[in-house]
Amino acid sequence: MASGSHSLTLGRLYAWEKKLYEEVKDGDSIRRIYERKCNHLRNQDVRGDEGLTVDKTRAAVKDLYSRILVAIRSAETISNQIDKLRDEELEPQMRELLQGMMGTWKIMLESHEIQNKIIFEAKTFTCPSYGKFCNESHRLATLQLETELVNWRACFIEYIAAQKGYIEALHGWLSKFVAPEVEFYSRGRNSAPPCQSNGPPILKVCHDWLDSMNKLPDKAVSFAIKSCAKDVRALWLQQGGTATKEES
Structure with a gap:
């Protein structure tokens, strides 16, 4: 850095x-x-x-x-x-x-947008021979895709948890620099209002960061990846079943 x-x-x-x-x-x-x-x-x-x-x-x-x-x-x-x-x-x-x-x-977002476009185009792709040919290399590729999705989900969950834990710990430590509210009383008529000291500038940065992390739809993303992995597993089983039927 x-x-x-x-x-x-x-x-x-x-x-x-x-x-x-x-x-x-x-x-x-x-x-x-x-x-x-x-x-x-x-x-x-x-x-x-x-x-x-x-x-x-x-x-x-x-x-x-x-x-x-x-x-x-x-x-x-x-x-x-x-x-x-x-x-x-x-x-x-x-x-x-x-x-x-x-x-x-930002780079990840751009990559995901490209991937989403490719997936959309693949969904609209029509071919007479689609699904008729399936060999061992196809099944292996499908199985590898499922493995990568499962690993991706685990890494994503760990990454979000680690980042949240880090910023929560840092925010908790920085919060200790905020002085408790102290009231100043004066015997005169023009007494000062209660005053509270502000924390260091970095505290607001961490607060906003933590607030943004808590608003992330990480659970929905994790569930979506898990569902995708299940669909890929179903595809792999279908490929195996089709191959068995053709070989017999």
Whole structure:
């Protein structure tokens, strides 16, 4: 891809997300210890414990607080790196991928239109000897056609499922960048209305992509290919039956 390796970008995003998870997890653990130490310090003050003991606890609280600040800054740095990868690498790659897929589907549409025209012409074709001659090569070709149709259907189902699964996972991840709705209240008369932050631009791209995928008549296409394969199988059986009758 002109915008870089999509697989490599996803791998780097995964590594940063994993690092962020560990950082937040460790920071949360420190925060819980910090809260317990704060409660312990308050209890010591209430009881009037010795100054040396209280000072030791207070020093531990300050150290934990400093570690929390370090964890927060580290998480922010990692988050900024994830945002940068998302906007500067992932988004251009997704747009390039979509353009390429649209080009592929356009070529497939043109090919299918040609095939449909050929099939229509074949249906209107009349020949006195049509169906009278059938040898082993004809039956083999029919059987191979059925095999290809069955394989085509399986590949089509797998392709659609894989694409849907991919875009659903990506959309779910990008949705986490949308900040929850936050209401700002003012004591004055001109209070600001509730405000909701928008997600990254790539989120809309993925949303539209997923919406288009969900509207595809993939089940109808799968059923049509299956029906076609059954018809070809019936033709193969008919060819075999005709050949047996002629040979006898």
